[in-house]
Amino acid sequence: MANIKDIAKMAGVSVTTVSRVINNYPYVSAEKAEAVRQAMKKCNYQRNINAVHLSKGKTFLVGVVVPFSNHPYFGLLIEGIANAALNNNYKLVLIQTNYEEVKEIEALTMLKDKQIDALIICSRICDWRVIEEFIEYGPIVLCEDAREKNISSTFVDHYKSFSAALNYLHQKGHSRIGYCIGRQSGTNSEQRDAAYKDFLKKNSLTYNPDFIFSGCFNFEDGEKVVTDLVQMKDRPTALLVTSDQVAAGILTCCKEHGIFIPEDLAIMGFDNQPISKVMHITTLEIPLVEVGRKLFFQAMDGETVSHEEIAVELIERETV
Amino acid sequence: MANIKDIAKMAGVSVTTVSRVINNYPYVSAEKAEAVRQAMKKCNYQRNINAVHLSKGKTFLVGVVVPFSNHPYFGLLIEGIANAALNNNYKLVLIQTNYEEVKEIEALTMLKDKQIDALIICSRICDWRVIEEFIEYGPIVLCEDAREKNISSTFVDHYKSFSAALNYLHQKGHSRIGYCIGRQSGTNSEQRDAAYKDFLKKNSLTYNPDFIFSGCFNFEDGEKVVTDLVQMKDRPTALLVTSDQVAAGILTCCKEHGIFIPEDLAIMGFDNQPISKVMHITTLEIPLVEVGRKLFFQAMDGETVSHEEIAVELIERETV
Numbered sequence: 001m002a003n004i005k006d007i008a009k010m011a012g013v014s015v016t017t018v019s020r021v022i023n024n025y026p027y028v029s030a031e032k033a034e035a036v037r038q039a040m041k042k043c044n045y046q047r048n049i050n051a052v053h054l055s056k057g058k059t060f061l062v063g064v065v066v067p068f069s070n071h072p073y074f075g076l077l078i079e080g081i082a083n084a085a086l087n088n089n090y091k092l093v094l095i096q097t098n099y100e101e102v103k104e105i106e107a108l109t110m111l112k113d114k115q116i117d118a119l120i121i122c123s124r125i126c127d128w129r130v131i132e133e134f135i136e137y138g139p140i141v142l143c144e145d146a147r148e149k150n151i152s153s154t155f156v157d158h159y160k161s162f163s164a165a166l167n168y169l170h171q172k173g174h175s176r177i178g179y180c181i182g183r184q185s186g187t188n189s190e191q192r193d194a195a196y197k198d199f200l201k202k203n204s205l206t207y208n209p210d211f212i213f214s215g216c217f218n219f220e221d222g223e224k225v226v227t228d229l230v231q232m233k234d235r236p237t238a239l240l241v242t243s244d245q246v247a248a249g250i251l252t253c254c255k256e257h258g259i260f261i262p263e264d265l266a267i268m269g270f271d272n273q274p275i276s277k278v279m280h281i282t283t284l285e286i287p288l289v290e291v292g293r294k295l296f297f298q299a300m301d302g303e304t305v306s307h308e309e310i311a312v313e314l315i316e317r318e319t320v
Numbered sequence: 321m322a323n324i325k326d327i328a329k330m331a332g333v334s335v336t337t338v339s340r341v342i343n344n345y346p347y348v349s350a351e352k353a354e355a356v357r358q359a360m361k362k363c364n365y366q367r368n369i370n371a372v373h374l375s376k377g378k379t380f381l382v383g384v385v386v387p388f389s390n391h392p393y394f395g396l397l398i399e400g401i402a403n404a405a406l407n408n409n410y411k412l413v414l415i416q417t418n419y420e421e422v423k424e425i426e427a428l429t430m431l432k433d434k435q436i437d438a439l440i441i442c443s444r445i446c447d448w449r450v451i452e453e454f455i456e457y458g459p460i461v462l463c464e465d466a467r468e469k470n471i472s473s474t475f476v477d478h479y480k481s482f483s484a485a486l487n488y489l490h491q492k493g494h495s496r497i498g499y500c501i502g503r504q505s506g507t508n509s510e511q512r513d514a515a516y517k518d519f520l521k522k523n524s525l526t527y528n529p530d531f532i533f534s535g536c537f538n539f540e541d542g543e544k545v546v547t548d549l550v551q552m553k554d555r556p557t558a559l560l561v562t563s564d565q566v567a568a569g570i571l572t573c574c575k576e577h578g579i580f581i582p583e584d585l586a587i588m589g590f591d592n593q594p595i596s597k598v599m600h601i602t603t604l605e606i607p608l609v610e611v612g613r614k615l616f617f618q619a620m621d622g623e624t625v626s627h628e629e630i631a632v633e634l635i636e637r638e639t640v
Contacts, residue, residue: 070399075390082416096402220594274540
């Protein structure tokens with residue numbers, strides 16, 4: 001491909017003149033400008049936007065790290081980020097990690113290499129010390145409680161919201177409460193587990209590891225939970241399910257096994273996804289699209305560190 | 321930020337020498353290499369990957385155009401593309417268009433501006449003549465039957481698959497068959513509508529516009545369909561639903577209204593999403609993750625134009 005030097009040579013002008021013509025600057029004679037345009041046409045010259053970005057130091061790309069691109073929780077976050085990005089002429093670079101550390105480091109390296117202007121990490125596997133090393137290269141924003149850290153974050157206080165949900169179930173008469181979660185590691189999961197253990201302690205209830213179901217991400221994972229429940233001698237009477245999709249799956253499979261909701265088992269979802277409304281699932285609303293929007297604007301504002309706690313709301317329906 | 325010229329000046333060497341040190345080329349004396357490294361350290365020099373991409377003419381980014389980022393159908397396509405991209409050291413630039421023409425043109429312009437190496441269009445609103453103008457700038461791949469066009473495509477023959485589904489329902493004794501679809505425009509929708517009309521004609525059945533439900537994208541859209549069905553005097557006895565999510569929504573809401581499946585209404589989904597398995601929905605399997613993978617490799621192979629037709633398979637379960 002012809003570059004700017006080739007064009008200059010062909011048109012018999014300086015490189016500066018070619019640059020001025022390309023960028024529509026003044027102070028170029030009509031004659032020279034025409035010669036440049038003819039030369040560009042002749043060798044089919046195309047402006048390379050990377051050269052423009054190189055000179056401006058901006059790419060108008062924002063990186064978004066998600067463990068799975070195809071999951072309703074991250075889908076809503078991405079929707080919020082994508083809408084805000086579109087309105088601000090930014091594009092998203094989607095980095096799906098499958099919770100592999102090396103993929104997260106690749107995303108951080110994109111920031112270091114200035115391939116993206118900022119990085120939003122929706123959920124991470126890397127240790128904080130790894131992330132910390134990349135702060136100097138550009139804005140990094142976390143979707144978790146990072147109030148103790150020197151980067152911006154938008155988050156739900158999962159300790160507080162889990163405690164509120166557990167107390168609600170307890171008030172409804174439940175003392176055998178279990179919960180379903182995606183992965184057991186991770187900041188959010190640790191907060192939830194702490195809330196669970198503190199709740200049991202406060203109410204003098206015993207901890208039963210069989211009441212905790214991990215690996216619950218999607219609708220179809222509800223089937224596994226019900227298969228386990230059916231085989232249990234002493235079932236929980238209530239389940240706190242950290243995803244409405246999983247709650248919907250549990251609800252559907254319980255019906256097939258003759259387990260009545262909420263009589264035999266109370267179910268409480270999380271997020272207030274559309275499926276919870278259609279299936280009348282009691283849930284804790286998390287405004288994920290709004291969280292995504294806030295994350296985008298924090299990423300754009302690289303100058304200041306801010307922390308936004310998002311309030312959750314209990315939506316009472318028919319499954320508790 | 322210091323650039324390569326500043327480094328050269330500071331180290332007292334030529335720009336070429338600095339470039340050689342940065343890119344680990346041989347033929348640099350240990351002394352000069354050390355001077356360059358010291359100068360780079362002193363002014364905190366960071367390699368700008370856009371400069372590297374500029375010189376190599378590659379970005380290792382592939383653009384993916386989707387109308388909605390948060391939809392299970394596109395979720396599975398993105399998953400297939402994302403996995404193939406990860407394994408080939410490519411990143412995705414996700415361009416959510418909401419079916420706005422201007423956003424699609426922005427994506428095409430990214431290809432023209434060399435901000436991405438190739439573009440995969442999962443679903444489009446732009447006229448073919450608009451897309452055609454951008455072919456010269458890099459590989460564009462379509463997820464629709466583009467056998468008549470000079471760009472690669474991976475697609476399902478929606479005329480053929482819709483006809484097969486309609487004939488299956490007809491064999492099961494149905495002659496009052498309706499269908500649910502996302503949008504009525506678009507190549508795939510036009511093919512389906514043609515198959516529907518040809519089916520009616522062949523079997524001497526009358527066309528009833530009330531039997532076609534559009535705007536059906538998500539689980540919650542099933543509610544609207546059932547609300548309409550309940551108010552109809554002469555309901556269809558079978559529905560072909562172009563999304564398993566919508567089929568699941570219809571199934572859930574029918575139960576609430578005392579409409580028995582399949583006795584009162586047969587339901588046939590599309591895609592074979594996990595939700596269809598859990599809810600025992602008869603469906604046409606489309607291997608979307610595999611489609612995504614094929615689209616990625618077609619985008620990478622900019623030299624040859626290929627067309628891959630993906631076979632669908634009827635999965636008989638309990639809703640027909």
